[in-house]
Amino acid sequence: MNSAAGHAFSFRKIPMSAHLLILMLLSGLLIHDFLHLQRFDSAQLSRVHSLIDQLEKLDAETEQFMLQTINHTRFNYDDLTDDTLAMRDTYHLLQSELSDARFRDSLQDLHDSLTTQFTAIDEFKAAFSIWANSSRYLSVLIKQLIAAHPQQRLMLTELNRDVLNWQLYPDNDELKTQLLQQSKILRTTGMEELYRHLQIILTQGGEVLDAITASTTCGTPENAERLGEQFDAFYTQEMDQKRRNEQTLLMLGALLLAYLVLLLMMRQHDQRALRESEQRFRLLFDLIPDAVGIHQRGLWRYVNPAAMQMYGAKSADELIGSPVLERIHPDHRRQVAERIQNEVKKNQPVPLMAQKHLRIDGSSFYAEVQGIPFEERGQQSIMVVARDITQRIHAERESSRLITILEHTSDFVGMADRNGQVLYVNPAGKSLVGLAADHDVQQMQIADFHPEHETARLLHEILPKAEATGSYQTKAIFKHSDGHDITVSAVFTAHQDNTTGKATHFSVIGRDLTAELERNKQLEHTQRLESLGILAGGIAHDFNNILTAIMGNAAMANRGLEQSNPAREQLARIEAATRRASDLCKQMLAYSGKGRFIIKATNLTDLVEDMTRLMEVSIHKNVVIKYHLAENLPAVEIDTAQIQQVILNLITNANEAIGEKSGVISFSTGIMHADRHYLDQTLTDKPLPEGRYVYFEVSDTGCGMDEQTMQHMFDPFFTTKFTGRGLGMSAVLGIVRGHQGAMRVYSELGKGTTFKVLLPVSEQAVAVEESIDHNDSSPLTGTILIVDDEETIREVAAMMLEEAGFDTMSANDGVEALEVYKQHGDRITGVLMDMTMPRMDGKECFRELRRINPDVKVVLSSGYNEQDATSRFVGQGLAGFIQKPYSPEALIDKMREVFAAS
Amino acid sequence: MTRQRFVPAAVQPFKPPIATARRCGVSLLRALLLLAPLTLLLGAQPAAALNLSLEPLQPIPEKIPADPALAKLGEKLFFDPRLSADNTISCAHCHDLEHGGVDGLKHSYGVDGREGMVNSPTVFNSGLNFAQFWDGRAATLEDQIDGPVTGHVEMDSKWPDVLKKLREDQLYKQRFHTLFDDGLTANNVKHAIAEFERTLLTPDSRFDRYLKGDVNAINEAEKHGYALFKSYGCVSCHQGRNVGGNLFQKLGVMGDYFKENAMENKAGLGRFNVTGLASDKHRFKVPSLRLVVLTAPYFHNGRYRTLAETIRTMAKFQLGRHIPDEDIRYIIQFLYTLPGKYRGKSLEPKDRPLLHFGNLDSAPSGADS
Structure with missing residues (x-):
């Protein structure tokens, strides 16, 4: 079996064409042999022999017939003639039968003998006819002659007898001779006729017998026999050949059959293998989770179940026969069409390509497609393998988005393996630790990122904790490339391998706390300052009230005294002192941001020019102010007084800084464009917009400031001056901030200091200053209701107003004010109301008053600045505002302003 | 054909062995020759x-075995003068079936009135003759046909010409193709005519x-x-x-x-x-x-x-x-x-x-x- 299988195996290697050739060869030999056999005429034997027998029979018959004829038992030549004709035909048949060359001589012999025979038979017939006639007539003639010639009777009778005798013994030549002699006599005796007939009898008789002899000795039967024998020999040969042929044929047949059987078996085997293989492949096709399809000339020919599912087809018919491009999203159709064309043209597979496909229901999805062209039965087909990668794409996109987040997050993100080998650090992380963005971190270890002590902590505390619980949040110290520590709030995550449970990788997300810490510090600082500010503001506000009383009273007292009264001087001092105290309050308020603001669009250069005398006065003799003032400065919206205050403070400090030596204070104004970068380096309340800023700059050649000083320079109550109260700079900063401005400080110990103040450019034109005419003394009439919780203020205000010509009424708080107004509202021209009062504050009271009389004129007074105070009364018809502390003149002016209008 | 043989008791059918034929024959001859005249007298x-x-x-036998369809075709040809060069002489011209199968002339004549050499024998019963022509030069009726057809003083035709003429006749073409595998050939024409002649028995x-x-x-x-x-x-x-x-x-x-x-x-x-x-x-x-x-x-x-x-x-x-x-x-x-x-x-x-x-x-x- 093995050998057979082995033989079959090598047999298999023979190509089909060789098989066919061998088969054809075998078949050819088979057919050849078969034809050979066919040619063998087994009937030939019998035919030839029957012909030969026939010939011999006929030959015997002819002889028989001839003898019968001469024996007078046969009376015509029909049968004899028929037989000769039959013999001739038989010979012709034999001749055609034995066409082989070897028979030619024998046939010729036979032909010759037959010819002899036929000739003899012809002779026989002719001779016998003649002889028979004469023989018959002889007796008659002799009888006649005997009757006519009685004397010859004896002779004639004897003659007759002799003739008859001779006819019995024709080989008796003696008798014949005798007769011949006797016949001569007849001639002389005038029996011509008898003579003639006798001659005939003698001659023709002999000829008849000769003819028979010739016919029987012609050798036809012998020749036929010989022919037969020759044929037999030939036939035996042929038989042997035939037998050999048969054997060969059988062998060939068997061989052919065996060959065919083998081929068939092989084919069967192959068929089965093919079927199995086909089944397997079909199964595979059906099972393959990837979509597989075959298309020809742009139309689907075959789709596997996975493909049907991918496209959402319920049956293969929905896809088969349909155009391939129909399944491709319009966006990709052209590309895909080109790709397919290329494939077909070059007959090469095309690589994976992500394509947008359409399901049967029209929804789209992404598929990864690979195409392989091939030829199937002469037709160019393309096999397509596709995989729905929509999810993958989404996952990839998701992943890439996440990675983008990582890449863009400002937190440090890093990953390392178990061995401490760093695998990834995001850009923010690299930046945090001072690495270049393109620095290859994969050569680094975790330890490179941390100070030594921290690395230890990582190894022994942090990472084990992370591994144990999955993640661990803690503060960690990172190391900057330049050596300094960076505090980071970090979450360490252990990436666990599902099978072993141990962490294969560690990752960390860390937020730089430095800035936060710094901000916290700042915040604390700011908060502290703010609280201080509030405090200061509060104090200032109360102070203002008190100062109002003092100033008011002193002013009133001064008015009442004569010029020469020495108390006037004291009162003047009181006034001055009060004013200084008021300034201080203003500073404090300003610092806290709550100073009174009167915004006007002002040209800074003009302002400075107006202040030059003031500035000159403030400085030492040895100090020179150099002015560099820009022309055509755009306006800035500023509170003139406050900015003046700022400038004065700066000049004062510069002066102080220069000290006893000689020095220069440089004062310049100008306009600049401040960008983000510049602005970021300034001291501001909040981020300022980039743009045009008007600046003034005070620069001195004084002693400069050290770091410490610069840090605390703007702190309230911080001073380097012996006599300083420490509010100057804080006020400056407060004012600048209040103006939406910025400030920059440069200082170098021993060299000098420069302060630069930026103020935003205003769109408005420089405001023309209204001149308030203080000397307008037109009388004022009307009754003013004064509402304030401070008795002194009430009194002072009343005094001021009465002096101006008004009548006054007072109320303690809002409630009382309402009662009064209800009673005397028709008499009351206007109300002077304090903002902050118990029971009912200014706002509420104002509202209530308005209810009573919508046209009520109310002037608000407050220690806070106008903006803050009046902001709550926007749109409510507040007649005016006056800030405390106010001088009588200010009050009168305001009143005039408000009520003169009515 | 069946041979009825009534053999008189006195005479035995002679079936000698071949070799001894001569010897036996002669003696018997002797014996029977005596009886000869007697028989004759009888x-x-x-x-x-x-x-x-x-x-x-x-x-005469009622029939010689012959193919009737072939004989019919032969009959048509027998009367067809196209066998002759000038299309005037058919077989029937010399062998007139209405006239005893002969033309009644001393010598027959052929095309252009050319005089023949012999007197035409009758065509009737010619199938029973053992040879054709006065000199027996044609062994069969088929062979005999060559003589008149090609004879200068008779039809003076050539077989190719005859065949060409016959081929033009659709009937001949069709009939010959039906009856013979090889169609209209000289041999087949002769066969047909001879077959017809065989039917001319009386x-x-x-x-x-x-x-x-x-x-x-x-x-x-x-x-x-x-x-x-x-x-x-x-x-x-x-x-x-x-x-x-x-x-x-x-x-x-x-x-x-x-x-x-x-x-x-x-x-x-x-x-x-x-x-x-x-x-x-x-x-x-x-x-x-x-x-x-x-x-x-x-x-x-x-x-x-x-x-x-x-x-x-x-x-x-x-x-x-x-x-x-x-x-x-x-x-x-x-x-x-x-x-x-x-x-x-x-x-x-x-x-x-x-x-x-x-x-x-x-x-x-x-x-x-």
């Missing part, structure tokens, strides 16, 4: 009913009926004529079913015929023209006498217009006998019983003009005037 008297097996004449003559046993088929004079025919010895050569046609015989057995009647052409040499043997000089195929009463003139050259002078001449040169007129008349009467029927119609003439002849004794040999 045969001389007309018996009440004939023993057919003892008669030298035999009836069986069932009065004499044949007499042979078969109808004693009243012929009258006494006719019977007597038959007896004379036998006793004179005419029957030696004019025997068998065709009353001749089965042997060659010399013309001038008992005398030199050609000395007295010079040959008109070389046809007179007869068989010698075929074999070249001296013994074959002036040997001719013995003609059939079946329709002799219809086929004047007589002999190979058509020399004798009357049957009477023919018989007289024959007797003189073949038998060496003188037959008196009276016997000639009996014989002629007998001969009138020989024509049989063709296609149901008897060819025996109602009138017997050949019986009327002048005194022949005055003229030793009837010269043709």
